[in-house]
Amino acid sequence: MVILTVDNMLRYLGACVVFFAAFASAAPSQPAPRPADLVLLDARILTVDEAFRTVTALAVRDGRFAAVGSNEEVRRHIGPATRVIEGRGRTVVPGFIDTHAHLHYSTLDIFPQRPWKYLANLAYGVTSTHDPSASTQEVFGQAEMVEADGS
Numbered sequence: 001m002v003i004l005t006v007d008n009m010l011r012y013l014g015a016c017v018v019f020f021a022a023f024a025s026a027a028p029s030q031p032a033p034r035p036a037d038l039v040l041l042d043a044r045i046l047t048v049d050e051a052f053r054t055v056t057a058l059a060v061r062d063g064r065f066a067a068v069g070s071n072e073e074v075r076r077h078i079g080p081a082t083r084v085i086e087g088r089g090r091t092v093v094p095g096f097i098d099t100h101a102h103l104h105y106s107t108l109d110i111f112p113q114r115p116w117k118y119l120a121n122l123a124y125g126v127t128s129t130h131d132p133s134a135s136t137q138e139v140f141g142q143a144e145m146v147e148a149d150g151s
Contacts, residue, residue, distance in 0.1 A: 035079020043087025
């Protein structure tokens with residue numbers, strides 16, 4: 001029979017604290033994620049998440065965002081084959097979509113190899129357009145140039 005005294009209770013409590021502290025320190029840390037293909041650090045990245053945060057780093061794996069956050073959070077995604085780009089404070093914005101662009105005005109169905117209208121849109125961050133009045137032959141002709149890497 002154990003007599004419950006203050007000394008016994010303190011010893012028991014101390015043993016419990018040591019026991020739980022040992023398990024807490026031995027808890028496995030979060031495993032490292034698969035390395036990213038590309039990491040951008042030290043940039044000013046405007047996100048389109050729920051809070052429209054501005055972050056400093058991002059990681060891309062298999063053509064998709066793997067992480068977006070602080071430099072410290074994203075550095076975990078760097079592996080031996082990861083391409084790391086220093087942003088040096090430059091701003092990164094998401095691609096914009098222009099859903100009503102009139103870009104089809106060409107002469108005699110001759111397509112320039114590098115249409116200035118598309119280059120101007122790219123300069124302003126427009127990565128996708130929809131031209132509601134484009135003729136079918138132009139749409140297919142331009143699509144073939146894009147697939148052939150002609151523009």
